Amino acid sequence: MSSPIWKFSKVSDKDVKLAVCNVCRDEIPRGGSKQRHFNTTNMIRHLRTRHTTEYAEYEKLNQPKPTTSPSLNQPTVSDAFKRREPYSRDRKTSRSELWNSFASMNNLYPLWRIKGSVAC
Numbered sequence: 791m792s793s794p795i796w797k798f799s800k801v802s803d804k805d806v807k808l809a810v811c812n813v814c815r816d817e818i819p820r821g822g823s824k825q826r827h828f829n830t831t832n833m834i835r836h837l838r839t840r841h842t843t844e845y846a847e848y849e850k851l852n853q854p855k856p857t858t859s860p861s862l863n864q865p866t867v868s869d870a871f872k873r874r875e876p877y878s879r880d881r882k883t884s885r886s887e888l889w890n891s892f893a894s895m896n897n898l899y900p901l902w903r904i905k906g907s908v909a910c
């Protein structure tokens with residue numbers, strides 16, 4: 791009963807096998823005759839095909855809440871640096887890493903600029 795679909799429909803007073811749409815009062819079969827067969831698929835489909843506005847609202851409610859905000863999940867530059875620290879004891883690794891970043895930095899500059907500074 792925790793599905794947000796119940797914000798848009800409710801179990802029929804007459805028949806527990808039916809759900810009643812809160813928007814158009816239509817009766818929707820709940821997918822079986824026994825409680826364990828009941829599902830929300832028919833109601834969701836009803837909402838999706840008949841009431842697009844409500845369905846958009848339902849989709850919003852149905853989205854799992856993120857435990858942390860997305861920005862917190864993204865490692866910051868200092869975080870990435872901290873993570874690397876244990877390896878920096880290895881001189882060979884840190885030096886080649888330095889060269890790699892130096893090489894990629896050079897790639898950002900057009901060749902004429904480097905040539906020009908050499909000429910000066």
Ligand SMILES: [Zn+2]
Binds near residue numbers: 811812814816836
């Ligand atoms: Zn309806």
